Amino acid sequence: MANLWHSVRGVQIRYLGEKRFLFQFYYVMDMDRVLKGSPWTINNHLLVLHKLQWGEDPLKVPLILTPFWVQIHDVPIGLFSKNLAVQLGNFIGKFIEYDGSNLGKENRNYIRIRFQIDVRRPLKRKKQIMLCGNCTYVRFKYERLLLFCFYCGCLGHNDSFCEAKMALGVEINEMGWDLSL
Structure with missing residues (x-):
């Protein structure tokens, strides 16, 4: 490192x-x-970092939060805004920042935000939003996403080592998540 x-x-x-x-x-x-520059990885495993405060015991700090960049796709024209980005960032995790630098350039038709995620929780795939009384979905694409389970949606393992999948004791063909993340 x-x-x-x-x-x-x-x-x-x-x-x-x-x-x-x-x-x-x-x-x-x-x-x-x-x-x-987070998230960082070692051998395809997420490195969760925490800036120690004075007096904190490094062995007792819960290493469960890490920042990620996510692209929010299928946002209806006219809804691209920092306000929507903050709302969606807080839906996924905890909003950190909005990247509006390249909006509208090079056919970029998505909102890009940085947020903090709890690594113990499944990743969000999409969110329903209302526009003029009509329901539509926005999709989330995570940047630099590595070791991830397509069955339970959590970081840190793949579906071959998923405790939730193994607890069922049967082979599951249908996965809840796919490569679109």
Whole structure:
């Protein structure tokens, strides 16, 4: 990770046990750049980062929240707005920021937002919205999505190792999620 992050003065990495590591940066700008670049992965596994506050025990911090970028597709013309982006971001997780920089350029017909997701919960696929009394759906496409279960919709494992699927004890042909995410 240290080679990938290219920090100016380096980073000290210490293994704490229980699958936890402490990353100590020597410049705040290096740490901020790494946090802003999340999500990061190691061997296809999500690296959940948390900026420690003074007095926090790194072994007791719940590592359950991570930021993601998502593209929101099939938004009706005229509804592209930061207000809608905030509402949808809070539906998926917790809204962080709206990327309106390339809106309308290069045939980009989606809203792009960054939000914080709880990795224990299934990913949202779509959301029904009302427009002039008519119902329509917007679809979510997650950027840099890696190890993911098509059966239960959760991050961190695939359908071959899904506890929910194994609990049924039968082979399931129908998956709840697909590659459109």
